[in-house]
Amino acid sequence: MSIVTVQLGQCGNQIGFEVFDALLRDSHSFQGLCSKRENEAYQTSCKERFFSEEESGVPIARAVLVDMEPKVINQTLSKAAQSGRWKYGQHACFCQKQGSGNNWAYGYSVHGPRHEESIMNLIQKEVEKCDSFSGFFIIMSMAGGTGSGLGAFVTQNLQDQYPNSLKMNQIIWPYGTGEVIVQNYNSVLTLSHLYRSSDALLVHENDAVHKICAKLMNIKQISFSDINQVLAHQLGSVFQPTYSAESSFHYRRNPLEGFKDPALYTSWLEPVHAFNVWKTQRAFSKYEKSAVLVSNSQFLVKPLDMIVKKAWNMFASKAYIHQYTKCGIEEEDFLDSFTLLEQVIASYCNL
Amino acid sequence: MTQSVVVQVGQCGNQIGCCFWDLALREHAAVNQKGIYDEAISSFFRNVDTRVVGDGGSISKGKICSLKARAVLIDMEEGVVNEILQGPLRDVFDMNQLITDISGSGNNWAVGHKVFGSLYQDQLLEKLRKSAEHCDCLQCFFIIHSMGGGTGSGLGTFLLKMLEDEFPEVYRFVTSIYPSCEDDVITSPYNSILAMKELNEHADCVLPIDNQSLFDIISKIDLMVNSGKLGTTVKPKSLVTSSSGALKKCHKKPFDAMNNIVANLLLNLTSSARFEGSLNMDLNEISMNLVPFPQLHYLVSSLTPLYTLADVNIPPRRLDQMFSDAFSKDHQLLQADPKHSLYLACALMVRGNVQISDLRRNIERLKPSLQFVSWNQEGWKTSLCSIPPVGHSHSLLALANNTCVKPTFMELKERFMRLYKKKAHLHHYLQVEGMEESCFTEAVSSLSALIQEYNQLDATKNVPVQDLPRLSIAVSLTLPCQCSGVISAHCNLHCLGSSDSSASASQLLFSLVTLLDIPIPHVLEQAVHFVACTRHFFFQVFQ
Numbered sequence: 001m002s003i004v005t006v007q008l009g010q011c012g013n014q015i016g017f018e019v020f021d022a023l024l025r026d027s028h029s030f031q032g033l034c035s036k037r038e039n040e041a042y043q044t045s046c047k048e049r050f051f052s053e054e055e056s057g058v059p060i061a062r063a064v065l066v067d068m069e070p071k072v073i074n075q076t077l078s079k080a081a082q083s084g085r086w087k088y089g090q091h092a093c094f095c096q097k098q099g100s101g102n103n104w105a106y107g108y109s110v111h112g113p114r115h116e117e118s119i120m121n122l123i124q125k126e127v128e129k130c131d132s133f134s135g136f137f138i139i140m141s142m143a144g145g146t147g148s149g150l151g152a153f154v155t156q157n158l159q160d161q162y163p164n165s166l167k168m169n170q171i172i173w174p175y176g177t178g179e180v181i182v183q184n185y186n187s188v189l190t191l192s193h194l195y196r197s198s199d200a201l202l203v204h205e206n207d208a209v210h211k212i213c214a215k216l217m218n219i220k221q222i223s224f225s226d227i228n229q230v231l232a233h234q235l236g237s238v239f240q241p242t243y244s245a246e247s248s249f250h251y252r253r254n255p256l257e258g259f260k261d262p263a264l265y266t267s268w269l270e271p272v273h274a275f276n277v278w279k280t281q282r283a284f285s286k287y288e289k290s291a292v293l294v295s296n297s298q299f300l301v302k303p304l305d306m307i308v309k310k311a312w313n314m315f316a317s318k319a320y321i322h323q324y325t326k327c328g329i330e331e332e333d334f335l336d337s338f339t340l341l342e343q344v345i346a347s348y349c350n351l
Numbered sequence: 352m353t354q355s356v357v358v359q360v361g362q363c364g365n366q367i368g369c370c371f372w373d374l375a376l377r378e379h380a381a382v383n384q385k386g387i388y389d390e391a392i393s394s395f396f397r398n399v400d401t402r403v404v405g406d407g408g409s410i411s412k413g414k415i416c417s418l419k420a421r422a423v424l425i426d427m428e429e430g431v432v433n434e435i436l437q438g439p440l441r442d443v444f445d446m447n448q449l450i451t452d453i454s455g456s457g458n459n460w461a462v463g464h465k466v467f468g469s470l471y472q473d474q475l476l477e478k479l480r481k482s483a484e485h486c487d488c489l490q491c492f493f494i495i496h497s498m499g500g501g502t503g504s505g506l507g508t509f510l511l512k513m514l515e516d517e518f519p520e521v522y523r524f525v526t527s528i529y530p531s532c533e534d535d536v537i538t539s540p541y542n543s544i545l546a547m548k549e550l551n552e553h554a555d556c557v558l559p560i561d562n563q564s565l566f567d568i569i570s571k572i573d574l575m576v577n578s579g580k581l582g583t584t585v586k587p588k589s590l591v592t593s594s595s596g597a598l599k600k601c602h603k604k605p606f607d608a609m610n611n612i613v614a615n616l617l618l619n620l621t622s623s624a625r626f627e628g629s630l631n632m633d634l635n636e637i638s639m640n641l642v643p644f645p646q647l648h649y650l651v652s653s654l655t656p657l658y659t660l661a662d663v664n665i666p667p668r669r670l671d672q673m674f675s676d677a678f679s680k681d682h683q684l685l686q687a688d689p690k691h692s693l694y695l696a697c698a699l700m701v702r703g704n705v706q707i708s709d710l711r712r713n714i715e716r717l718k719p720s721l722q723f724v725s726w727n728q729e730g731w732k733t734s735l736c737s738i739p740p741v742g743h744s745h746s747l748l749a750l751a752n753n754t755c756v757k758p759t760f761m762e763l764k765e766r767f768m769r770l771y772k773k774k775a776h777l778h779h780y781l782q783v784e785g786m787e788e789s790c791f792t793e794a795v796s797s798l799s800a801l802i803q804e805y806n807q808l809d810a811t812k813n814v815p816v817q818d819l820p821r822l823s824i825a826v827s828l829t830l831p832c833q834c835s836g837v838i839s840a841h842c843n844l845h846c847l848g849s850s851d852s853s854a855s856a857s858q859l860l861f862s863l864v865t866l867l868d869i870p871i872p873h874v875l876e877q878a879v880h881f882v883a884c885t886r887h888f889f890f891q892v893f894q
Contacts, residue, residue, distance in 0.1 A: 010630070010631055014629070069352060069353075069631075069633065070352055070390065071352065071390075071626075071627050071631060072627075072631065075627055097352060097353055097487060097488035098353050098488055098490055098633070098635070099631075099633045099635065099636070101633060101635030101636050101638070101639045102635075102636045102639045102640060102732075103635075103639050145636075145639075175711065176729065177711070177714055177715070177718065177729045177731060178729050178730065178731040178732065178733070179630065179731075179732070179733050180636075180640060180732055181640040181641070181696050181727065181730045181731065181732045182639065182640060210707075210708070210711070213708075214708070219708075220708075221706045221708055221709060222706060222707060222708035223629060223706040223707060223708070224629035224630065224706075224707050224735075225629065227707070308821070309818060309821070310728070310729070312819060312821055312822075313725070313726045313818060313819055314726045314727060316726065316819050317725075317726040318644075319643035319644065319726055319727065320639075320642075320643050322644070322645055323638075323639050323642075338822055339822055342821065342822045342823075
């Protein structure tokens with residue numbers, strides 16, 4: 001069951017590299033309490049899912065790298081090759097000379113249609129290499145221009161071309177006090193478009209990961225490299241092969257009992273169906289024991305509300321709108337996006 | 352990667368330009384140890400095989416043969432350009448890149464703009480087109496000029512309109528040296544205001560700088576370095592202000608050092624586009640983030656640190672000091688005080704061994720003391736470039752779109768009006784063909800309108816920020832569906848706020864589905880796709 005990863009923009013490519021690196025390092029690391037046979041099954045499964053084999057034996061990541069300017073892709077390719085343990089495919093990247101300028105409209109309306117064929121062809125090639133293809137993992141940020149705009153465009157295309165495959169988008173929620181001034185516009189436009197074409201949005205907030213680095217890991221001078229590695233670690237542990245428990249009632253440790261508390265869930269969903277435990281004896285990375293929680297809850301309401309509020313305030317003053325309209329995104333498109341997101345917020349609030 | 356072309360116009364423009372090319376060469380030499388012509392260096396330089404005659408000598412890859420600046424040098428006097436061509440940088444420019452004349456513009460905008468504009472129009476176009484053709488992907492024109500004179504001001508702004516028409520997709524970044532109060536050119540207010548109209552209309556982004564600020568900064572550096580207060584922590588010669596390749600000038604004002612600051616500004620502005628880093632910032636992002644409305648495109652810049660520190664390991668205190676300095680009045684390259692005015696947007700471009708946490712810590716620290724416009728309360732654009740400037744371990748360039756430019760413009764307008772009311776020196780302008788009094792009145796109105804925009808923004812300064820009312824949504828999922836004979840053509844699922852409904856939503860959903868004979872996946876797609884459900888379903892069935 002293979003997954004094809006599409007890495008978009010500076011953020012997507014920087015993170016993508018760390019994810020593949022983490023996955024491969026884990027598959028070669030300490031095996032924990034599981035048997036040798038189980039470990040081998042684990043390793044094969046992991047490799048199959050994310051890498052394809054080459055004659056030389058160096059695993060090649062099942063990934064397509066997309067960026068509108070060359071610096072980051074060049075860096076990513078060389079870092080992977082330097083590690084010696086794995087690499088990216090030689091022709092797996094699509095690159096242009098001039099970036100999207102933090103402009104969602106440019107990424108979506110200009111770069112998207114212009115390079116649609118080339119990018120979709122690359123993805124198609126990667127899909128064809130899989131024996132059994134299960135879905136797409138798209139890594140992108142929301143604040144910039146390529147990851148957000150082109151990412152939304154590509155996801156839409158994937159929806160049209162592969163309607164039966166799963167598409168999961170890993171989106172990076174920008175820092176509250178900006179990295180990019182128009183990040184709220186870009187985020188609103190991205191989310192509203194992704195809602196229509198993605199199957200699942202896995203969210204990582206820069207602020208949250210930053211706090212993890214600062215408080216839990218005590219890193220003094222936190223770099224994006226640190227942040228990306230934490231992220232990759234989390235993602236890696238989500239993706240690694242596990243087996244779903246026979247029955248979710250058989251917990252051996254009490255801490256997990258806490259998740260069965262009905263108060264956590266909506267009344268129309270019983271804890272049994274909402275909470276699934278998948279476990280494996282095989283240890284992840286260097287840890288003897290680890291757990292990862294993936295949840296769909298109201299946690300996102302506050303950040304989402306904040307972004308919509310800021311974007312709305314800016315929109316009311318019409319600031320920066322001329323940059324979007326000159327690329328074909330009109331005010332009505334903004335209004336549609338706002339409407340959709342307000343609906344989402346309301347829906348979550350009403351739970 | 353993209354390329355940029357520098358267009359240096361007039362005496363001031365060419366002197367600064369010269370410093371810029373010298374610094375650029377040194378910067379790339381420090382980074383590019385192997386002498387391979389790479390994309391970073393191609394952003395400002397061509398690689399040419401000088402043995403080939405004519406135009407065919409361009410080499411796109413491999414070892415560096417001979418570097419030629421992507422520049423066009425324009426001056427209506429020969430003095431400065433000749434000096435450049437006899438100096439150490441002579442091989443960096445080629446003869447095809449120059450446009451010179453002998454007579455000069457006589458500090459008269461009209462002569463520069465109207466007379467030389469029309470005289471050299473074709474040549475200018477040809478040279479600019481040639482330089483564009485040498486680029487794989489031209490992104491930006493950097494125009495360097497002064498506002499107070501005749502050539503830089505007049506011909507320089509004539510060029511802007513030409514560039515806009517000929518290369519509409521290419522950005523026009525203008526570095527303009529504004530005349531200080533004690534400027535020795537009497538007609539500098541006329542020249543500046545006439546030029547400003549062109550900047551308002553045809554530039555994408557303007558970096559206004561004035562000589563007085565540069566001079567003050569140089570004096571401060573000299574004072575600090577010579578006072579011995581900093582001891583051994585500071586190197587005796589600041590690399591920000593000195594270089595070996597600049598033109599030797601014996602002036603009362605240390606123009607070399609001043610020009611170097613501007614050259615550093617331009618290098619730092621483009622560093623994140625040329626070199627790698629963990630958070631890149633391309634030139635098109637500058638315009639995108641810092642220009643909220645097309646007419647408000649004046650950015651005040653500040654550069655820190657200004658003196659070279661001998662100590663490579665910078666304690667965090669020093670790093671934080673660098674950020675604080677960037678916002679102080681003394682470090683701005685224009686007589687302006689951004690801290691006490693209103694920010695529309697702010698960009699921090701960091702180079703060297705600085706990480707995201709340092710950046711964030713300082714933004715958090717400085718934010719409370721700065722006032723941002725209500726619709727852009729957290730309007731920060733940041734970038735991290737790994738390569739520091741030559742001789743430094745790190746540096747910070749802050750660009751602010753701030754109402755603090757207003758006093759400079761207002762003062763300029765006042766000086767203009769003092770002359771204009773008396774019609775002083777006006778005849779020099781009006782006797783030029785194509786010049787009328789309306790040129791003056793239009794230019795002043797253009798400036799007044801701009802000042803008025805800043806006034807309106809300033810008026811919002813101390814008003815408490817109120818969130819605007821948002822769209823209010825009634826959550827309703829509408830499913831257009833096929834009707835079987837019995838049931839409705841249209842079903843509405845409304846959610847009620849009340850909590851007394853007994854049926855669980857999932858049960859209702861499924862009953863609905865069976866009744867309507869809709870395939871389950873489609874309904875689920877619609878309702879569950881939002882990954883949210885409402886607590887209660889209520890549906891109406893029409894017969």
